[in-house]
Amino acid sequence: MEEQRYAVVTGGNKGIGFEICRQLATNGVKVILTSRNQSRGEEAVKKLSESGLSDAVFHQLDINDPSSIACLAKFVQTQIGKLDILINNAAEDGLVILDVKEFRDGGGFLQVVDEKAHLLSNIIEEPYELGEKCLKTNYYATKKVTESFIPLLKLSKSPRVVNVTSGYGHLYWFHNEKFIEELQDIDNLTEERIDEIIQWFLSDFKVGKLKENGWPLTVSAYKVSKAALNAYTRLMARKHQNILVNCVHPGYVITDMTYQTGPLTAEEGAKGPVMVALLPDNGPSGVYFHQTKIAPFSIPEFASFVKAFYEGK
Template sequence: MEALLKLQELGLSNIVFHQLDVLDPISIKSLANFIQEKCGRLDILVNNAGASGVVVDEEGLKALNIDPSSWLSGQAYKLIELHGVIKTNYEKAEECLNTNYHGVRRVTEALLPLLQLSPAGARIVNVSSLRSELKRIPGEHIRKELSDVETLTEERLEAVIRRFLHDLKENALEGNGWPLMVPAYSISKATLNAYTRILANKFPNMCINCVNPGYVKTNINWNTGTMSVEEGARGPVILSL
């Protein structure tokens, strides 16, 4: 309601909203029914919900005063590790993959019948991250698996995620070539990119893309980002329109 009122104050009057928890199939179904009844079709879907997959000591992180370039390159990992200010645990990692990968899949699958009714070809924008870049994944076999668009399937992506969670549980991320800087988040977005490519192949009449919004000052990075929310929204808006 708060967001709706703010947008109305900016002069945008024709706005409706509906609750959505991407982890809850009933909530997703309820949103799909709402759009079906209210609009009969869907033209643009932006999958923006995201979770970080880590537990953070925010004060400790702020005190480290990490340089944005070292954050973005991933070099900050060593400092973070040394001071233990960002920690990945199994529960958070699972929540992150459930939100950033499975959540997008569930929402997209529920809305695809409505997107297919868009006369000019619908658009799907999946909000990804710099962390998803394949070059950041040390294991060549993982990079190869995620980049081979000819053999990529949803089942293969599920298997990659299961392997990642297994290795996390066994404390075997480093040995098996997984990224060590926000690992669950990185894998959730790398698999999201791969899923986006599968979808784009399957539905050539739609514009289906993923986009990195940039390093934006929001809750997901404990407000360490350097860009404004307006700047971060540019990429998703360009792809939506």
């Protein structure tokens, strides 16, 4: 008889996170759905139960609060004794949409490219404080959650870590050659150097030197946070070879974070993370998935991949 699998999903009360929980439960995985807000999390579990998926339970989690992470880890340790799947989905976007109607009418995030940065100042604002919070959440807090669950994942026969990333986190979007070279050189990259690169970005962001030093000009902090997460994913895969650690871009999905824009539903967006969470034991590790397809980390190959993907080839 197959051993029961258990999963923790961060940011699981709505959007892609909720759909990940639903699809995992449909596949027989017992899910610990987490969110910062207790009532919303409990309501999400109730919604799953009413649809016939009664194995999901709620546990409060604020990934920016170390004591909250520790509380969840203790719960999993005492109630289950191991963890099979960790899906890091919770994230911040680091920006404010000033004119939602104009943003939607203009094509949502499809219009948000560096070449048009000067035309978007009345639509999008990226305050430094939100950018700093974005990096703390998407990179540092996600890293803390992962490290807290590594001991429990090591007790699983088929451990998986899935980091929900973004196409915006690919190095294709960066103009800083030193940054690109360092994050691609995974054999020599260290977590300490990722920290230094993040601080380098924040310093430039604070004094308005993004263009001068080759950083993204639009959705800047979010792009850097996800690029750092992608690099960390590869480092973790190398460090923990008995755990499959991968990152997945779910696609451009209609959620609150995208201000209800995008071509994909949350159900479609969740398919990639769920597929990767359920990879067989001989599956890949340290890999970037664009939805359900493995995509290259190298920039020229990724540019060709993106072109082919959007042309439907």
